[in-house]
Amino acid sequence: MIEEAHMIEIPIKTEQRTYSIHIERGILDKVENYFPTSLAPKTVVIISDQNVYARYGKRLERSINNMGLVVQPIVFPAGEQSKSMHMAMDIYRQCMDAGITRQDCILTLGGGVTGDLGGFVASTYLRGIPFIQIPTTIIAQVDSSIGGKVAINVCGRKNQVGSFYQPHGVWIDPDLLRTLPKRFIRDGMGEVIKYGCIREERLITQLEALDEQRIYSHWEEIIATCCRIKGEIVQHDAYDRGERQLLNFGHTLGHAVEGAGQFQSYTHGESVAIGMSLLTAQTETLHLTEAGVTERLRQLLQQYHLPITTDIPWEKMTPFLQQDKKRRGDKITLVVLSRMGQAVLYPVLFSAVGIYLKGTAI
Ligand SMILES: O=C(O)C(=O)C[C@@H](O)[C@H](O)[C@H](O)COP(=O)(O)O
Numbered sequence: 385m386i387e388e389a390h391m392i393e394i395p396i397k398t399e400q401r402t403y404s405i406h407i408e409r410g411i412l413d414k415v416e417n418y419f420p421t422s423l424a425p426k427t428v429v430i431i432s433d434q435n436v437y438a439r440y441g442k443r444l445e446r447s448i449n450n451m452g453l454v455v456q457p458i459v460f461p462a463g464e465q466s467k468s469m470h471m472a473m474d475i476y477r478q479c480m481d482a483g484i485t486r487q488d489c490i491l492t493l494g495g496g497v498t499g500d501l502g503g504f505v506a507s508t509y510l511r512g513i514p515f516i517q518i519p520t521t522i523i524a525q526v527d528s529s530i531g532g533k534v535a536i537n538v539c540g541r542k543n544q545v546g547s548f549y550q551p552h553g554v555w556i557d558p559d560l561l562r563t564l565p566k567r568f569i570r571d572g573m574g575e576v577i578k579y580g581c582i583r584e585e586r587l588i589t590q591l592e593a594l595d596e597q598r599i600y601s602h603w604e605e606i607i608a609t610c611c612r613i614k615g616e617i618v619q620h621d622a623y624d625r626g627e628r629q630l631l632n633f634g635h636t637l638g639h640a641v642e643g644a645g646q647f648q649s650y651t652h653g654e655s656v657a658i659g660m661s662l663l664t665a666q667t668e669t670l671h672l673t674e675a676g677v678t679e680r681l682r683q684l685l686q687q688y689h690l691p692i693t694t695d696i697p698w699e700k701m702t703p704f705l706q707q708d709k710k711r712r713g714d715k716i717t718l719v720v721l722s723r724m725g726q727a728v729l730y731p732v733l734f735s736a737v738g739i740y741l742k743g744t745a746i
């Protein structure tokens with residue numbers, strides 16, 4: 385990790401691409417400092433939702449115009465329902481109308497939906513044009529903007545169609561979090577706690593000593609910790625064949641909770657919190673997890689106002705488990721905490737998955 389005055393750079397080296405995550409306050413106003421020299425676009429497409437664009441779009445446009453480049457904004461309605469094939473088609477059409485070529489590039493300005501949708505378009509338009517992620521929510525700054533998983537939802541299933549397509553850069557401005565509604569802070573905390581659980585007990589101890597208010601003065605450091613952990617894992621396994629699946633802790637059940645609630649009842653981070661809590665309770669009972677971990681995890685989740693269980697009936701959730709991307713034939717790989725700060729991959733028969741998620745067969 386390279387650190388200069390108030391600027392943190394985390395280099396990411398993958399087979400597909402080498403790029404940097406830059407963390408700096410006010411980065412939106414100085415994009416010329418970070419534009420990779422390998423890119424020479426004539427037009428820069430900004431993909432953003434209506435809410436984020438209204439707040440930050442013009443500021444980013446000015447910064448790009450100052451470089452002598454043309455800006456083409458493409459703005460879509462905010463919300464998970466926009467992460468769709470229909471919306472991707474609409475954006476392809478707008479790119480064609482604007483004459484976007486492979487020399488040009490896309491900047492995604494927004495949260496997870498924007499990064500996933502914009503990244504999916506970037507990975508498929510003309511078989512791939514360069515893109516840079518500018519995440520504006522915690523969940524996007526610590527997780528979804530990093531590592532090149534881009535996707536849309538299909539048939540009510542989360543991230544069902546997508547690709548691994550690394551960005552050319554990730555530019556993070558922690559100041560943008562100041563205007564974030566509380567629910568989005570909590571959403572992001574689900575993933576932040578996940579990183580501590582799977583890799584770094586120190587992060588858990590740090591979060592235990594803070595709360596929703598006091599965490600503000602620590603964001604830069606916490607974002608950098610999460611980006612460093614994710615960067616290390618992605619560098620070893622960009623294509624999710626092994627180690628990267630650890631980042632999916634809490635997600636088998638999490639995606640089912642999210643889907644069964646039709647993406648309305650719980651946010652992604654809340655769903656992951658429920659998934660981590662219920663799975664760990666079972667694996668601790670089965671002595672796969674050190675005693676006391678569930679209690680510690682649940683206390684921390686509640687400290688950040690995250691749910692630890694749900695009243696969604698199992699019958700509504702089970703169809704979503706079938707689609708888990710960690711499923712291979714009749715097996716599914718679960719991510720299990722052996723102790724706080726250490727996770728392992730644990731393949732089980734799909735027919736037995738209920739034992740680990742709710743204590744009885746499904
Ligand atoms: O980057 C990863 O790999 C992750 O698993 C991170 C997750 O937090 C993220 O929600 C990811 O989009 C889930 O991917 P999926 O493969 O389960 O759809």
Ligand SMILES: [Zn+2]
Nearest residue numbers: 575635652656
């Ligand atoms: Zn996630």
